[in-house]
Amino acid sequence: MNNPKSGESGIWWHEENKGPLEKIPFFKQFGSMKFSKVRMDDNMRPHLNDGIEIHFIESGRYDWVFEDKSVELFPDDLSITAPWHWNGSPAGKMDMGQINWIILKPEKFSPEEPLDLGLWSNLTYTFQMRLGEMIAGEKGIVIRKAKAFKKYFVGIRNELMEQKPCYEIIVVNLLENLLIDLHRHLTSRRQKLNEEDSFIYKLENMVTEDLTNKWAVESLAENFGMGKTKFTEKVKRLTGYPPNSYIINLKIEKAKEMMRKDPFCSLSEVAYSCGFSSLQHFTSSFSQRTGSTPGKFQGGSGKRHF
Incomplete structure (x- = not known):
């Protein structure tokens, strides 16, 4: 396909234009499109396909959605969705750049059925099952800086064009x-996510078990065998907050829990139990982070007990 007038060029084979995919029936779509100007394309709006959809961004930046999650796709990013995951450009807007995609239709794959690619593949059943579990486990996956996958799209594109x-x-x-490469990346990614979840779980438990402790960042870092700088960077990356701010958020969540359980509890006692230096400190911190005073959260002035 080459249509300079509409600002696009490239190839796209699909159900209504199978081309070389005629000999590869499980290969439902292959596209490699370059956009020289911004254009609207309804085909790129959020959609479902009857296969595993894999996108690779060669150049440009694309606003994308996976189910209810919005993301930005940048050069060398790879995205993967299961057949029941909505994905696409929310406005059907294709910015300048080049995007490649593959849609593979498995013999079986659903939230209730493990992945079975079909007789065409020599990959083991165990391999396929694990790969399917990882793809199905999230509402769309993005692997950043996945340049190593480019060679597959280039190779497939060349083979399909030359035939x-x-x-x-x-x-x-x-x-x-x-x-196989995807399985390796997702396995490594899952291990990293599990390690990060374990890190946050351990940190949260450590702090909430003794909220009245005046936690020093250096002390917390030592508990994780890390220096202060590395620990601070990791907490901020995983939670969005530096350690001290994250600890205050944990204190406020505990305060909310106490007030929900007992709408008539003393706010001074809540402040003390959650490690705030004074009722005033508790009130200002709570208001700053929730947009409401503790008294209003508790249910009104008639239920406040100081």
């Missing part, structure tokens, strides 16, 4: 290698 003898065999090999 040399046995091109379909080479395409299958490229797809399997892509899926």
